[in-house]
Amino acid sequence: MTERKDSNIWPGLSYDDAIAARAWLKALGFEDGTLVQGDDGTAVHHSEMLWPEGGRVMVSTRGTETGSDFDTTPGSGQIYVVTADPDAVWQRARELGAQVVRDLADSDYGSRGFSIKDTEGNRWSFGTYAG
Incomplete structure (x- = not known):
């Protein structure tokens, strides 16, 4: 595991199959x-799943004793990444066959990005806009 400290926001999601969600995120x-x-x-x-450019997301199984x-x-x-x-x-x-919500495109505010859904319906947006 990479030693680092992220002091930004860490979103958390619970899944019926958190192991599969982790594998999906790793493939991304x-x-x-x-x-x-x-x-x-x-x-x-x-x-925790770490984004190599900074930040992370917490993933747990829905309904677990500590996760509930x-x-x-x-x-x-x-989630926006x-x-x-x-x-x-x-x-x-x-390549993952992700459900596309918004195709890869350039925006009028200078970002390039897209949005997809994971296997349990959560929306993930990826783009160059960093605020």
């Missing part, structure tokens, strides 16, 4: 971070 370019599982090895009580206080409704999450290379992430998303 996230890196494995902390992973705390239950004794059965399927429930994820706490985990932070459960999100399936498909209710909306800043990237210097949205074209590369777009290509990985297409």
Whole structure:
């Protein structure tokens, strides 16, 4: 695991299949971070996926003992990820067969990006706009 300290916002999402969600995020370019599982090895009580350009997202299994206080409704999450290379992430998303919400395009405010949905319906936007 990479040693670093992110002091920005860390969004959290809960999934019916958090292991599959972590694999999906890894295929998009996230890196494995902390992973705390239950004794059965399927429930994820706490985990972090690291974006190589900075930031992270927490992923847990919906309804776990520790995760239930932070459960999100399936498909209710909306995450924006800043990237210097949205074209590369777009290509990985297409290879995954991700459901496209908004095609890769340049915006009138100077960003280049796109939006997709993960396997449980959460919306992920990737773009160059960093504020």
